[in-house]
Amino acid sequence: MLVLKGLRTWSFLAGSRYPGSAWPTRALVQSGRRKKLSSGAREHYCTTSRFPDPPPAGKLQKSGGETKSVICIEGNIASGKTTCLEYFAKTTNIEVLEEPVAKWRNIRGHNPLGLMYQDAARWGITLQTYIQLTMLQRHTRPSRYPMRMMERSIHSAKYIFVENLYQSGNMPEVDYAVLTEWFNWIVENIDISVDLIVYLHTSPETCYKRLKERCREEEKLIPMEYLEAIHHLHEEWLIQQNSFPVPAPVLVIEADDDLTKIIRQYEENRTRILTPSNKQWCL
Numbered sequence: 001m002l003v004l005k006g007l008r009t010w011s012f013l014a015g016s017r018y019p020g021s022a023w024p025t026r027a028l029v030q031s032g033r034r035k036k037l038s039s040g041a042r043e044h045y046c047t048t049s050r051f052p053d054p055p056p057a058g059k060l061q062k063s064g065g066e067t068k069s070v071i072c073i074e075g076n077i078a079s080g081k082t083t084c085l086e087y088f089a090k091t092t093n094i095e096v097l098e099e100p101v102a103k104w105r106n107i108r109g110h111n112p113l114g115l116m117y118q119d120a121a122r123w124g125i126t127l128q129t130y131i132q133l134t135m136l137q138r139h140t141r142p143s144r145y146p147m148r149m150m151e152r153s154i155h156s157a158k159y160i161f162v163e164n165l166y167q168s169g170n171m172p173e174v175d176y177a178v179l180t181e182w183f184n185w186i187v188e189n190i191d192i193s194v195d196l197i198v199y200l201h202t203s204p205e206t207c208y209k210r211l212k213e214r215c216r217e218e219e220k221l222i223p224m225e226y227l228e229a230i231h232h233l234h235e236e237w238l239i240q241q242n243s244f245p246v247p248a249p250v251l252v253i254e255a256d257d258d259l260t261k262i263i264r265q266y267e268e269n270r271t272r273i274l275t276p277s278n279k280q281w282c283l
């Protein structure tokens with residue numbers, strides 16, 4: 001067991017989920033099915049200490065307080081992710097983790113989210129570096145619950161928001177390269193696996209309306225085109241599945257409806273959402 005920091009213990013695991021490469025082949029990715037190691041992988045990881053030998057190839061994973069299933073709620077800005085999490089927070093035995101937006105709005109008195117919206121080309125790298133860190137902290141946080149439900153993921157921060165900054169010309173190639181190297185290292189070395197993605201599928205128009213109603217100060221200047229760009233990146237990633245690796249099966253919830261209808265959909269899909277191993281309803 002390698003003790004890295006204080007009480008936090010991590011173990012080098014005997015095998016990677018995707019041995020030999022960071023991700024499964026494109027075919028596996030496109031089918032939305034992650035291939036686990038043969039014979040049930042997770043249970044067979046060896047946590048025996050080999051220190052002071054060089055650690056075996058594998059992923060860093062926290063020991064103790066193992067989280068069994070991770071469900072990520074993905075969707076455009078103001079699509080209803082937090083509202084969805086609030087609904088499932090009433091369920092026992094689920095740890096619900098909202099996005100750490102408060103941190104993105106205030107790090108030691110600075111507001112990287114606000115700065116990014118004021119000048120994306122200057123502050124995009126700053127915000128996304130911090131978001132990548134805080135998302136990693138979310139994924140790797142110890143838990144005593146059998147299930148974790150997270151708002152977004154380190155995957156969407158990279159594949160949607162970093163990508164959008166880069167594609168829109170607001171992130172220089174060197175910044176993109178640095179963030180990508182960081183991200184790839186994380187994927188290869190740390191367990192950030194996800195068992196199910198619930199995609200709240202909305203139109204950009206719906207999000208624009210809800211964004212205006214929510215009225216978050218930093219987001220006041222967001223134009224419709226920004227929500228359209230974020231929407232298209234989600235569609236390519238999660239529906240067409242032709243842009244970036246999809247880390248888990250995708251369950252799509254049509255989320256343009258009003259709150260009463262959405263709650264009914266959550267009720268109807270409750271078992272599908274809370275049984276991530278049941279993939280028959282997923283893309």
Ligand SMILES: Nc1ncnc2c1ncn2[C@@H]1O[C@H](COP(=O)(O)OP(=O)(O)O)[C@@H](O)[C@H]1O
Binds near residue numbers: 078080083084258262
């Ligand atoms: N189905 C819905 N119908 C109408 N308004 C909604 C619905 N879901 C969420 N809202 C409202 O839209 C705004 C954004 O929702 P929120 O859950 O914060 O979105 P997100 O977390 O995806 O950004 C909030 O004001 C929320 O009350």
Ligand SMILES: Cc1cn([C@H]2C[C@H](O)[C@@H](COP(=O)(O)O)O2)c(=O)[nH]c1=O
Binds near residue numbers: 077113161
């Ligand atoms: C993950 C992520 C988020 N953001 C921005 C987008 C929104 O303004 C907020 C998150 O709010 P939401 O209501 O939960 O969508 O943060 C970003 O700029 N970059 C990111 O990687």
